[in-house]
Amino acid sequence: MGVPILAPPVRRWHCPHCPATDVTREAEPHTRFHPCGALGGFSAPLIEVGVDATTVVHERADYIGREHVQLTPAGRPVMAISTEYGDGRRDVAVYAPTAHGRADA
Numbered sequence: 001m002g003v004p005i006l007a008p009p010v011r012r013w014h015c016p017h018c019p020a021t022d023v024t025r026e027a028e029p030h031t032r033f034h035p036c037g038a039l040g041g042f043s044a045p046l047i048e049v050g051v052d053a054t055t056v057v058h059e060r061a062d063y064i065g066r067e068h069v070q071l072t073p074a075g076r077p078v079m080a081i082s083t084e085y086g087d088g089r090r091d092v093a094v095y096a097p098t099a100h101g102r103a104d105a
Contacts, residue, residue: 013046016054022046031083031091040073045083045093052086067097 013022017038024032036044039057047053060069060077069077083091 012049014049015044015046017044020046033093039081040071042070042078042081042095043093044081045091047083053083056082056084058082068100069097070095 008025008027011024011026013024013032014020015034015036015038018036020034020036022032022034024030032046033043034046035041042057044055047055057072057078058080059072060079064077071077078095080092080094082093
């Protein structure tokens with residue numbers, strides 16, 4: 001008598017902003033990201049098909065100064081993209097300013 005092999009679950013994903021879709025076969029909890037054309041190429045999360053959720057882009061509201069931040073195509077600074085679920089949960093992907101340095105001889 002053999003041991004049955006369990007197939008990993010199939011999960012289907014979509015983007016509420018662009019036509020991107022994906023299919024995964026992983027047993028572990030995971031989230032898919034993609035470079036969303038509708039959001040200016042930002043790495044945005046996909047939402048599992050059938051899940052009550054949406055993604056929201058959050059602009060930076062603080063002073064930018066000389067920091068190197070991610071910008072929308074319209075030139076607005078982006079702080080984060082959150083996935084907001086119908087049951088009140090929220091996942092957030094934060095875009096920190098790019099570090100830079102200088103070396104003087």
